Amino acid sequence: MLYRTFVLCILVRNTWSSSWKSEVEEGSKVHFPPWFKFGSATASHQIEGAWNASGKTPHIWDVFAHTVPGAISDGSNGDVACDSYRLWREDVKMAADLGLDFYRFSISWPRILPSGFPNHINEEGVRYYRELMDGLLEVGIEPVVTIYHWELPQSLQDLGGWTNPLVVDWYADYARVLFTLYADRVKTWITLNEPMVFCEATYTLGSHAPGILSPGIGNFLCNRHALLAHAKAWRIYDQEFRHKYHGKLALTNNLLWFEPDEGHGDEVAELVRELGAGMYSHPIYSKEGGWPPVIEKIIAERSRRQGYPKSRLPPFTKEEIKFIRGTYDFYGFNYYTARLARWAKPGEVLGKWPHFGTDELNISLVVKPEWKKSPLDWFIIYPEGIRRQMKWLKRKYGNIEIFIMENGLANIDPRLDDTDRVDFYREHLRQVLLSIYEDGVNVTGYTAWSLMDNYEWIDGYHSKFGLYAVDFSDSERRRTPRASAFYYSSVVRTGSLVLPATYTSYTASSSKNALSYITIVINFMLALSLIK
Numbered sequence: 001m002l003y004r005t006f007v008l009c010i011l012v013r014n015t016w017s018s019s020w021k022s023e024v025e026e027g028s029k030v031h032f033p034p035w036f037k038f039g040s041a042t043a044s045h046q047i048e049g050a051w052n053a054s055g056k057t058p059h060i061w062d063v064f065a066h067t068v069p070g071a072i073s074d075g076s077n078g079d080v081a082c083d084s085y086r087l088w089r090e091d092v093k094m095a096a097d098l099g100l101d102f103y104r105f106s107i108s109w110p111r112i113l114p115s116g117f118p119n120h121i122n123e124e125g126v127r128y129y130r131e132l133m134d135g136l137l138e139v140g141i142e143p144v145v146t147i148y149h150w151e152l153p154q155s156l157q158d159l160g161g162w163t164n165p166l167v168v169d170w171y172a173d174y175a176r177v178l179f180t181l182y183a184d185r186v187k188t189w190i191t192l193n194e195p196m197v198f199c200e201a202t203y204t205l206g207s208h209a210p211g212i213l214s215p216g217i218g219n220f221l222c223n224r225h226a227l228l229a230h231a232k233a234w235r236i237y238d239q240e241f242r243h244k245y246h247g248k249l250a251l252t253n254n255l256l257w258f259e260p261d262e263g264h265g266d267e268v269a270e271l272v273r274e275l276g277a278g279m280y281s282h283p284i285y286s287k288e289g290g291w292p293p294v295i296e297k298i299i300a301e302r303s304r305r306q307g308y309p310k311s312r313l314p315p316f317t318k319e320e321i322k323f324i325r326g327t328y329d330f331y332g333f334n335y336y337t338a339r340l341a342r343w344a345k346p347g348e349v350l351g352k353w354p355h356f357g358t359d360e361l362n363i364s365l366v367v368k369p370e371w372k373k374s375p376l377d378w379f380i381i382y383p384e385g386i387r388r389q390m391k392w393l394k395r396k397y398g399n400i401e402i403f404i405m406e407n408g409l410a411n412i413d414p415r416l417d418d419t420d421r422v423d424f425y426r427e428h429l430r431q432v433l434l435s436i437y438e439d440g441v442n443v444t445g446y447t448a449w450s451l452m453d454n455y456e457w458i459d460g461y462h463s464k465f466g467l468y469a470v471d472f473s474d475s476e477r478r479r480t481p482r483a484s485a486f487y488y489s490s491v492v493r494t495g496s497l498v499l500p501a502t503y504t505s506y507t508a509s510s511s512k513n514a515l516s517y518i519t520i521v522i523n524f525m526l527a528l529s530l531i532k
């Protein structure tokens with residue numbers, strides 16, 4: 001009953017707001033085009049658990065959480081997480097209840113290749129993902145697969161991981177195994193999830209697994225090898241698999257949107273955009289390829305002044321530039337937050353995330369006082385950023401297809417009436433509509449992060465991103481839909497930000513009563529608005 005009441009309250013609040021009226025007045029602007037796809041996402045380490053089961057060997061995040069004191073803020077680990085290795089059928093059911101077009105999940109490298117290499121393919125791991133894919137396909141949901149979502153086998157980390165140039169081949173061999181196994185079922189592949197985060201947070205900040213502090217050296221090696229690895233996998237698919245399976249591949253970048261601080265021109269923001277977005281996009285998406293010239297020049301000059309015989313940012317050869325350039329079928333874009341950029345004051349110590357290598361540019365990042373804050377200090381809510389970032393991508397790289405692979409709100413509150421998350425989704429989706437209709441941006445899909453609360457890396461179980469709440473104290477890891485799940489499922493099913501009058505299509509059996517209740521209330525409210 002309590003649950004029904006809260007769903008009701010939210011929907012009253014959201015439907016009865018002034019914005020609802022203006023949406024209706026704007027007519028078609030609240031509707032996504034019929035070809036637009038909606039999905040939701042997770043990542044293997046964040047949900048699967050079974051860290052030492054069925055032939056899987058440890059990866060860098062297992063080892064990091066188990067052995068580095070204080071590495072994970074709440075001292076937890078991903079040993080069990082949402083137990084999705086066992087409970088994946090529930091995940092499929094949630095995706096089906098939401099009515100998703102696709103479900104994005106990732107494959108754990110050491111679950112498929114326990115040594116890190118293709119000398120031995122772990123049949124139990126192979127079966128797990130095959131069953132998950134088939135389970136999704138059976139209910140009409142497209143599997144969208146991330147090949148690498150940060151789970152480097154520890155055996156390869158011991159050989160230098162992303163700083164060893166051979167990682168390009170290790171990764172490409174792993175990718176070829178996945179194409180061979182699953183290309184018949186999977187038509188959309190993400191080669192790498194957020195290389196900017198796994199390179200910068202690991203080497204510039206030392207905060208992500210494996211926690212190696214090597215600012216200005218390790219991050220650039222990682223960046224370089226990540227791009228080459230991505231390109232090699234894309235070319236393998238292109239040459240060996242595409243003619244038969246006709247799939248699409250890209251990496252996905254987490255782009256923080258930057259605007260100039262008061263009293264600064266756009267130059268400072270543009271420079272940090274080239275560092276945050278350009279270093280992971282320009283080599284692939286620009287016409288000329290290679291590192292963003294402005295960054296390459298600054299790092300070379302700084303390196304020289306610092307006494308290095310060569311730039312700390314290793315240049316690409318002509319062949320490598322050609323090899324990487326054009327290796328995409330769309331632009332994968334993850335969006336969460338934004339910052340203002342300004343020139344750093346002399347001697348200013350730059351903070352932790354989302355500062356990454358910005359000290360290389362003498363740039364400090366700050367928050368605009370008017371921006372809405374979430375309960376997590378790094379997570380400032382700025383919906384316009386998602387639109388402005390896509391407009392920037394279009395201006396820089398042309399009218400490429402953009403696929404939003406992650407967007408969602410973290411809070412720290414397990415409650416089910418997550419009005420803040422409903423607002424977050426509605427406001428960001430409204431900006432996506434403006435991108436489509438006002439900016440002519442070719443954005444074709446949207447992915448809500450995340451399907452359920454899960455293991456949020458260094459933040460453990462503290463941050464909650466889920467459309468579904470997960471009870472981590474329950475051995476069955478019970479999943480319960482939040483208000484945002486109801487709202488998102490309405491958007492997915494109707495393609496509209498406005499809740500329809502006869503909103504009854506949500507089929508979760510546990511929530512049928514709540515939904516018929518909602519329908520009555522919405523009808524009542526519509527009636528009221530007609531009277532007015």
Ligand SMILES: *[C@@H]1O[C@H](CO)[C@@H](O)[C@H](O)[C@H]1NC(C)=O
Nearest residue numbers: 050051052053054078079080
């Ligand atoms: C797997 O790890 C758990 C701790 O998460 C431990 O209790 C269990 O004994 C381990 N199992 C094996 C087979 O090593």
Ligand SMILES: *[C@@H]1O[C@H](CO)[C@@H](O)[C@H](O)[C@H]1NC(C)=O
Nearest residue numbers: 298344345346347360361362
């Ligand atoms: C960065 O700031 C320092 C101290 O303010 C200054 O000496 C240096 O020239 C600046 N570098 C760049 C690239 O602007």
Ligand SMILES: *[C@@H]1O[C@H](CO)[C@@H](O)[C@H](O)[C@H]1NC(C)=O
Nearest residue numbers: 329399400401402442443444
């Ligand atoms: C958007 O991209 C898709 C996929 O590349 C393409 O089929 C479609 O024609 C593009 N739409 C526009 C308006 O450019």
